[in-house]
Amino acid sequence: MxxxxxxxxxxxxxxxxxxxxxxxxxxxxxxxxxxxxxxxxxxxxxxxxxxxxxxxxxxxxxxxxxxxxxxxxxxxxxxxxxxxxxxxxxxxxxxxxxxxxxxxxxxxxxxxxxxxxxxxxxxxxxxxxxxxxxxxxxxxxxxxxxxxxxxxxxxxxxxxxxxxxxxxxxxxxxxxxxxxxxxxxxxxxxxxxxxxxxxxxxxxxxxxxxxxxxxxxxLKTVSRKHFDVFDQYGRVFDFLDAHPELARWREPLFRKMVDHYLTILDRPDRLPQNARAEFFHRASADYRARRPEGFQRPPGGRGHKYALLERDAYTAMAGATAAVKFRQAVRKSTRNALNRSKRSAMGVFYQSQLRLPLDENLALFSAYWSRSVSCNPAAIDAELARLAPHIRRVWAIRPEAVDQVPKGVEYVRVGSREYWAALARAKYLVNNVNFADTVVKREGQIHLQTHHGTPLKTMGLDQRKYPASTDMNFDKLLERCDRWDFSVSSNRFSTTVWERVYPCSYISLETGYPRNDILVNATSEDVRRARAALGLADGAKAFLYMPTHREYQPGFVPSLDLARVADELGPDVTLMVRGHYFYGSSPHVAELRRSGRIVDVSGHAQVEELYLAADALITDYSSAMFDYAVLDRPIITYAPDWDIYSAVRGTYFNLLEEPPGVVATTQAELIRLLGSNEYDGTDAAERRDAFRRRFCEFDDGRAAERVVRRVFLGEETPLPFVPFAERSHAPNPTQALELVERA
CATH class of the missing domain: 3.90.550.10 (Spore Coat Polysaccharide Biosynthesis Protein SpsA; Chain A)
Incomplete structure (x- = not known):
């Protein structure tokens, strides 16, 4: 026991x-x-x-x-x-x-x-x-x-x-x-x-x-459920009636009861407005029925409220409350005037658009601070076109990135009149990061936050524990997150993190990541097409190297000697290198492209195509590992600075102990693993399977459809998930070649 x-x-x-x-x-x-x-x-x-x-x-x-x-x-x-x-x-x-x-x-x-x-x-x-x-x-x-x-x-x-x-x-x-x-x-x-x-x-x-x-x-929810308090104190006084030896506690508990009733009446976040009088009258009845003989009211303002309750003087109580509310309204009006003054900095045009009706059939998309048409928003865009073609889809794009917009995609330049008009009037705003602080969340607008990765590193409020990693204003962060109506999640692990570190009143959508649908549904022809676009020959092996951003490094400084790794891997292996999107196309990597066995794919628009083309992924702490795991292909973790990274940024689990495959902490060890094929062995596959079950649990190829049906079509019943053991995924390059040759 x-x-x-x-x-x-x-x-x-x-x-x-x-x-x-x-x-x-x-x-x-x-x-x-x-x-x-x-x-x-x-x-x-x-x-x-x-x-x-x-x-x-x-x-x-x-x-x-x-x-x-x-x-x-x-x-x-x-x-x-x-x-x-x-x-x-x-x-x-x-x-x-x-x-x-x-x-x-x-x-x-x-x-x-x-x-x-x-x-x-x-x-x-x-x-x-x-x-x-x-x-x-x-x-x-x-x-x-x-x-x-x-x-x-x-x-x-x-x-x-x-x-x-x-x-x-x-x-x-x-x-x-x-x-x-x-x-x-x-x-x-x-x-x-x-x-x-x-x-x-x-x-x-x-x-x-x-x-x-x-x-x-x-208890801070406006509801008639607060009337339950009368039954609860009824039970207290029934207990006193059943235990006459405890009669001395009647007066102290009477005070507790009255104070509790008054607290509920005083709080604006408890009772519906049309229920306040009823609550007061019931509280008054309890007061008179349970008032101990010889009871003396407390002095001061509190005692005055006791007297009003005793007399059932709701009108007098309501008048006093109204006076307090008037003073509060004056203060609120002053704050609103200041806020309006601040918003005027957004421009007269934006203000004029905010006064116009919402366009119920307009959706504005953005990804990675409006740098590209990509990620979860792009996958949702495509599915929205299929399921709800009546909704007009427009992308917000930075002026310097408009050349990268795919043909046929409607866009507005960030900062233009068309941009501010779309922000003000679109019914749906979709982003994988937050919109700018200047964006006003209108009544009736729906903000869909898709995120852009599963969190290994600490995020949101958890970053306060690691001040060296950020100079973020957390109050401003949460004001931005307050605009969310929906938050997309690819696994329960992410959901629990998002709900804790972004404590706002949105609905979590455990749908899987829309951007990963292609990794489930792609065919052998899609895989071959992706490889051909990168110049990868049939039968050639390609490793995708995707290191993540490090706050303690000013730029993209690969921790690998890429030229040496390429030489060690041999002429039949191509090393595709993608720097974190914070860095853009890296001049350091550009110097190595002359070798012919290193391809800089930092500027490639669709990372999912790189996943399809690669035989295996080499990464460190990038969220790419969680997406690539959907393909059930080898993942090699190269973590030479784990102690530094985890100390500076903080992590939610120990990647060295729970990796999606083999782990190397030195370049020599990495080269040995790649040369021995240990990275694709039984032990690595078992670790990858456990990792996939934990982090890819919702990725069954229908994530975008789930999001569109819930957010845009209002369907409350979600699509069932394909059981994990029954799920397919895109064939690897070897399988894709065999399937095409067989056909």
Whole structure:
């Protein structure tokens, strides 16, 4: 039997769940179990729980067949708990280092009390940490163990369940369970605290209470569900009625009830406007029905609100609230005037276009800061033409790149009047990066963020931990991300990263990457055509070398002696070199093209054609590995500076330990691997298979269609995925040649 049981309910927390579980499993105290409850979560939370359970026998997963809400999900976990003590941890929060050992030590030192109350801190999305403002209540003054009557001020702590450890036999004896609905913590917490005979405290932060920027707290959602608070306090007072020996707590809990009701009324993000009067009247009825004899209202403004509630004086309360709102409106109007002044810098023309109606059949595309027609936006563009030809498709292109626009593609030059008109009036804005800060998100516009890779390196808010890698303004970043309506993902790994590092209120589309559809659907003729366009002869072997950008290098400085590698590989091997798009066409590589066995493909418009043409990929930390893996062809990781790269930029997993194939950390080792064909051996294939299953799980050749049907056609039911074992992919160059010759 474990000492501690941690009940962790999970619902739509895939972006935070791994961090939560890692904080538990990484504790130096090990005598615990985790009862994880998948509350029929529609995202990947349940799958994440199962993956952790497979790796650690201390995790037990319960999958509920319907969504029952936080309280009843906790009950389901509580029924399975076997520990001496039960702790509750919300699945977007984390334990601090050493928390469980500190809790266990305190329980032992105080003789196993019924309840242990410990401290927490609020952890904000922007990196701020705010300590509990009432931590003074947890100071160990006086006896170590006491009933609440000796320290009634503990009721002034935030009444939550996850800052306490409860002895399991105490829970059973009191018959404690969580009720359904909002504010389910209130009856559990109040009833447990007032009935416990032995309580102790721990003045140590054990839980980091995550303050999510968007969508994290259902209590901050405008809804009639806030009326549930009346039933919750009804349960509290029913408990008091059933336990006359606890009558002394009626007045303190009455104050808590009234304060809670007033808080809900004061918050603009709780009640619908047309429900406020009804809520007030019900709160007033509870006030009069439960007011203790001889009760004295608090002094000052708070007491005035008590008096209004007692008299059921909603009109007076609403008038006072309106006055406050008027002052707030004045301040908001001032801010809006300043914002309008700033927006005027965008130009009078853009402002005039923003006042015109949206064009419901216009889509504006951009990729890589409007440098090309490529990547996921280009694949979506092509599918949109097939499925919804009535929608006009226009690309935003920088003036210096218009010569690269394929024939037949309609485009507007960035900065032109046509560009600003399209930005202002297009119903759909599609990009694989963010549009500029000057772009205004109009009501009714749909922004589709496709991204342009699976993240190995840290992204978004996670980059704050690696200041040497960026000078990004993170507030501005999130303002740009606030415009997203949809975010495309090629795997669950990416989804969990995006939702955490870009904490905005968009919908994740787990569709696969549209740009990878061609890697699944291409024919042998497509492969041969791609090779012929690059001048690659039938039967010749071609390696594609794609190193990534390094923040600590000012330009493209290949870590390979390309001439030597080409010589070592021999005359029958061509080395195609593609610098990261940040560098453009590299003059360093241009010097080596004279050898005839090195081809600079840095300027090639469609990287997918390079993938089709290559027999194998050599890369370091580029997201190219995740796309190329769709082809199930050899991938060689050349990582001579892994320690530097991972320290400067930060990574989400150790590529040397979980590679998509063989790994070389020196040039000599790379040449040996390539010459021995070890890169295409059984061990490499097994690693590649595991990598593909993890990172190519949605890439079945229909990603673009899924995106178009959901975003542009409004279809809610997604296309089913082809089972992984049944998926095909483009033939490799040898297979393509054999198929053509056979035909």
């Amino acid at each position: 474990p000492r501690l049981s941690l009940v962790v309910p999970a619902y739509k927390v895939q972006g935070y769940l791994t961090e939560c579980l890692d904080s538990v499993l990484g504790q130096d105290y090990t005598d615990f179990e985790v009862i994880a409850v998948d509350d029929c979560s529609p995202d990947s939370s349940g799958a994440i729980l199962d993956e952790y359970a497979q790796r650690d026998a201390r995790i037990h997963v319960i999958h509920l067949t319907e969504n029952v809400g936080l309280g009843r999900a906790r009950n389901a976990g509580l029924e399975k708990a076997q520990g001496d003590y039960v702790l509750f941890l919300d699945s977007d929060d984390t334990l601090s280092d050493g928390a469980l050992k500190a809790i266990a030590d305190r329980l032992e030192a105080t003789g196993d009390p019924e309840i242990l109350v410990y401290d927490y801190a609020r952890s904000y999305w922007d990196g701020r940490i705010r300590p509990n403002q009432r931590v003074d209540l947890l100071k160990s003054d006086g006896p170590d163990v006491f009933p609440l009557a000796d320290r009634p001020q503990l009721l002034d702590l935030l009444q939550i369940v996850w800052n306490k450890a409860y002895r399991r036999d105490f829970i059973s004896r009191q018959g404690l369970t969580f009720p359904p609905g909002y504010y389910e913590d209130a009856p559990w917490t109040f009833c447990s605290m007032i009935s416990a005979q032995s309580i102790t405290v721990l003045d140590r932060v054990c839980v980091m209470y995550r303050q999510r920027r968007e969508g994290g707290n259902i």
